[in-house]
Amino acid sequence: MPGWVEVIIRSIIGIGLLLTFTKLLAKKPMGELSAFEFALLAGLLIITSVSSIMLSIPPVLALVSILIWGLVAIFLPMISVKSSKFNHFLNGQGIPVIKDGKVLEDQLSKQHLTSSELMRKLRKKNIFQFADVEFALLETNGELNVLLKNQKKQHANLPSIKKSKQPEIVIEDGKMIDKGLTARKLNRDWLQTELAKMDVALENVFIGQIDQNGLLYVDLFDDSIKVAEPTVLPLLKAQLKKVEADLELFALDTEHPQAKQMYSWSSKQMNEVYHYIKSDLE
Template identity: 30%
Template sequence: MPDWLEISLRTLSSVVILFIITKLLGKRQISQLSLFEYITGITMGNIAAYISLDLDNDWYLGIVSLAVWVGISVAMEFITLKSKSIRDVVDGRGTVLIDKGVLLRKNMRKERITLDEMLEQLRKKDVYRVADVEFAIMEQSGEINVMLKKEHQPLTPDMLGWRLPQTIEPQTVVMDGHAVDRSLEVAGKDRNWLKRELEKQKVKMEEVFLAQIDSQGELAIQTGTESKAHNPSTKPKDQIAELLKQYEDELYMLERFAMNEDDKLDYRDAINKLKTAMHFYPPPS
């Protein structure tokens, strides 16, 4: 067999073997390497190169070496799953870098991170003042996670006492001009419904690049061209119902935090009047 053909076959075999090994070791081998996994990855790459190019020795010895490394790696994963102490040694532990707005110089030196690097990592989290940080920790992967102090955290609907409608995952029902029957079934629709919706918006199935059904049951169509993009607007009654619901939640919150009984009565009266209007605009089902 010519050398070039043997090398080609060995390389192809190495790629297949490495792919199977990576699947066995799991996604963590790719995304969040521990020190041991990093060493394993480098070693397996070198062994694969040996299998591909070394024509002077028996190539199957490289396969044996790969199998041993995989066995060790898989065994280490099971051991670290069972033992916290071994996991701390193999994967490492998180290190606190900021506590109550104060930089911990000793821990920064331990992780060999400079002030410039620390400030850069904070800016990536949209944090520009160290004093605003309640807690920051460097994870085993090297990523720095940050928790802001209460007064600097962004407002959420829950903080304001708003009760928002539940959001359901959008279902992709058309891709590249072809209907996705499984997604239609999950959304409680069928091809006849899809055909009617496309006819309403004067779009042919083969023109649709992407179409999704949102939590309100509305179909949003993308044709891949700006002039033909179709994004149906929400029904006015549904918009009014959602706004009225937000106002109701705000009034309930104001009533709850009212300073005296007279103010509470005023808010309660406003809520009752608002409920009368909401009767004509029921929330979307």
């Protein structure tokens, strides 16, 4: 038999077996395959391709090898469905990389993920500030599932009141990122001052980010150390409400009609300002 004829016959048989196996495999998008499942399919494809053109391999041995790999790819997922322990052994488990709002650097290191890669995965979820995340789980297929803090979930669907500046990374692995500081027209002295306010040393910061309001949030290498979040915005909200209350009190105390009207109008205006910017403040 001519070699080219044998290659055609082998290729047709191999493609037919591949089509059969893919019909019998569990229906999963490619992005949801575990590393082991992907390796099995890749191995099956390589064996089929090589067996089609390597005529030195006996057809029977090639067929046996393809059948073994195909049957393993079909039956192992079936077994994993029946046994959770086997499923965890075969496919692994999701790994938490952010917990209680803190980045777990040791888990990132085990998964060979850098802080930059973590931020890239968060941006794919339309999350641009790590400080907004309560919990994040890295799935076995590399996808990141995120639980936002309650406060952020409440405002996730609200329209933006004003154009916000893009959050910038300014510290990464204990080193200042000048690019992020320059983008916000800040310098290293400002960053050192902010770290001093938090009583945090630069070399202890795993990742630091300036949010859209210009506030610095940091995550430390040592997750047992608690760093207070910036308090400027809550204080501003309290001051706005205090001014509103003072104006209402002035309106009640004065006997002058024009002054009463002015204080009352100003109080209403302050209330409108408070609600207008409330979503941005939070």
